[in-house]
Amino acid sequence: MKIVALMGSPREGSNTDTIMDKVLEGAREAGAETKKFKVWDLNISPCQGCMSCRETGICKHYDDDLANLVTELGEADGLVLGAPVWGGFVPGQFKMLFDRLVGAVMSIQPSAEGVQVISRLPWKKRNGISIAACASPAKEMTEANIIFLNHFLQLHGNGGDIREIRAPGLGEYGQVRMDSDDLEKRLEAMGMENPGMMAVQSEKINQDFLHSAYEVGEKMVKEF
Numbered sequence: 462m463k464i465v466a467l468m469g470s471p472r473e474g475s476n477t478d479t480i481m482d483k484v485l486e487g488a489r490e491a492g493a494e495t496k497k498f499k500v501w502d503l504n505i506s507p508c509q510g511c512m513s514c515r516e517t518g519i520c521k522h523y524d525d526d527l528a529n530l531v532t533e534l535g536e537a538d539g540l541v542l543g544a545p546v547w548g549g550f551v552p553g554q555f556k557m558l559f560d561r562l563v564g565a566v567m568s569i570q571p572s573a574e575g576v577q578v579i580s581r582l583p584w585k586k587r588n589g590i591s592i593a594a595c596a597s598p599a600k601e602m603t604e605a606n607i608i609f610l611n612h613f614l615q616l617h618g619n620g621g622d623i624r625e626i627r628a629p630g631l632g633e634y635g636q637v638r639m640d641s642d643d644l645e646k647r648l649e650a651m652g653m654e655n656p657g658m659m660a661v662q663s664e665k666i667n668q669d670f671l672h673s674a675y676e677v678g679e680k681m682v683k684e685f
């Protein structure tokens with residue numbers, strides 16, 4: 462089984478990247494082959510809005526990394542999509558890729574009920590996981606990202622299971638990897654009262670996050 466992941470933070474070792482790696486570790490331990498694409502490393506040009514790919518599935522403007530990525534997505538038996546919240550939504554670079562994917566992986570077909578949007582990817586039931594990290598402590602801040610990612614997973618999952626990982630309260634680089642010593646220093650610098658106690662609590666939250674990410678990755682494969 463092959464799991465393909467699209468990582469939408471520019472920073473390696475970031476919160477999104479770390480959570481995604483845990484998901485993929487769980488999937489590998491359960492027997493899957495995994496492939497992660499860091500969206501910032503891909504050569505993807507911005508969509509020109511001509512809509513011709515909706516007819517053909519092929520972009521007539523660019524010969525960049527899109528076609529190869531579409532092949533990889535088609536081979537996937539499971540999808541993991543992750544992006545930090547930037548200005549309440551996914552980062553522009555990540556959105557730019559998804560703009561290009563619209564006609565490449567979707568087509569609009571007439572049906573008895575009117576027009577129907579269908580996936581161009583080979584039909585497979587694909588389990589999917591969406592990941593959204595943000596600085597705000599409010600989980601709702603991740604909502605727009607999760608809706609956006611789930612929309613893609615629904616269309617290409619053909620009834621596969623979808624799980625969400627919402628990771629609020631992560632304002633620092635790699636915060637989700639920090640132990641209580643690192644967290645205490647950070648909280649002290651922020652002028653928090655009782656930094657020691659808060660750091661122990663935050664470390665537990667980090668561990669729970671990563672543990673549940675691992676479990677979700679494992680389940681994605683085991684419950685296939």
Ligand SMILES: Cc1cc2nc3c(=O)[nH]c(=O)nc-3n(C[C@H](O)[C@H](O)[C@H](O)COP(=O)(O)O)c2cc1C
Pocket residue numbers: 470471472475476477478544545546547548549550594595596597598602631632633634635
């Ligand atoms: C340009 C930019 C915009 C951001 N906008 C938001 C925002 O609207 N809401 C929020 O809670 N955090 C926002 N953040 C914080 C990130 O979502 C947060 O630090 C996240 O953990 C970063 O994920 P990463 O470590 O995977 O890159 C923003 C960060 C950047 C760089």
